[in-house]
Amino acid sequence: MSNGQITLPHLPDWVTSGRAETPEDVAFLSGAALAHLHLVVEHPNVPQALLRQRLALRAAEACVTRSGRPERTRELRDGVAFLQPGDAPGPVGEVTLSWRRAVERPVSVKALHRALNGALPSQAPEQIAEWLDGFDPRGAGQGGPVARTATVLETVLAEKPREEAAALILADAVLAQALGWTQVVPLLSAGLKRRDLRKTGDELRLACHRAVIASAAEATRLAADLTRRAARLHAVAPKLRAKGAGAALDMFLSRDAVAPGALTSLTSDRAARRFCDRLVELGAIRELTGRDTFRLYGL
Known part of the structure; x- marks a missing residue:
């Protein structure tokens, strides 16, 4: 870890750049x-x-x-x-x-x-x-x-x-x-x-x-x-006050895409949508569809 950033082992360039015949x-x-x-x-x-x-x-x-x-x-x-x-x-x-x-x-x-x-x-x-x-x-x-x-x-x-x-x-x-x-x-x-x-x-x-x-x-x-994005999600977690926020965050860390309706640990569908929008605002997750309805969110 350097300057608070998690660094994974780097794949040596010679593994992918060489022309193996x-x-x-x-x-x-x-x-x-x-x-x-x-x-x-x-x-x-x-x-x-x-x-x-x-x-x-x-x-x-x-x-x-x-x-x-x-x-x-x-x-x-x-x-x-x-x-x-x-x-x-x-x-x-x-x-x-x-x-x-x-x-x-x-x-x-x-x-x-x-x-x-x-x-x-x-x-x-x-x-x-x-x-x-x-x-x-x-x-x-x-x-x-x-x-x-x-x-x-x-x-x-x-x-x-x-x-x-x-x-x-x-x-x-x-x-x-x-x-x-x-x-x-x-x-x-x-x-x-x-x-x-x-x-x-x-x-x-x-x-x-x-x-x-x-x-x-x-x-x-x-x-x-994904490791960088997960670190960002963990960093913003203390700012979230919604009941059931911890279980909701766990879903984003384990699923490719999450619909707000799947966040059943939160109190309502409306609360789930607001929770997702808040995470997008904080730069912790992305909206993946580009739609106004039937949205999906993920890291």
Whole structure:
């Protein structure tokens, strides 16, 4: 911390600025990027749940973009923020919800099966367990974390080529498991191009290494930004006198976007709207939609 500012470890420029030509060089750089990202995902000042949600939204947007659909971040947020019990989210909303569910709970067979919401066959739990348990931390017979991840991605896409989001969620879960991370940190989806997902074997592994380098750098930048914004939110907290303010602030630190109506710790919808406007005025949060109604707020 310097001058009251929280400083995260800086990703060395040589990790992203160099032109790695050989597979060995690319693998080395992806390992360096993951080692650095490990420091970030373990850092106590980073709002980890919020970071995962933002990366999940980015991953969902990448899936939607590759499918040729026009929806982007704003539409993806809207597609899930105002769902009521029993509402059908639609294809784009389901992709967004799958990624969100994937990052909400610690990696487990049950949590992943819930996140995929029937995207894979009924035997999926057994197969997921095999993939998660198949990584040997000593590397015996399995290859490194990214190689194992690429194998799972290739396997799922070969069996279910239309279930791109499910394949990428499982691949990121295997990567998290291999790295000793408790929860999924979405990396592959945003870093892979449409043509990459048609690759196999060594070519797919190389594409996954490159995706990890790019996404780890972006995740590090995002973590630094969210950490600064979280520090600002903590700094203004003493100025807030509303009953239930603490619980409301916790929601902004853990959710990508919050509708005022979700701030149930406050006394009324009107109080919640005034609370959000006050935080915007203090520079602690942003209004994310640009609308006068059905607004969403977040760091």
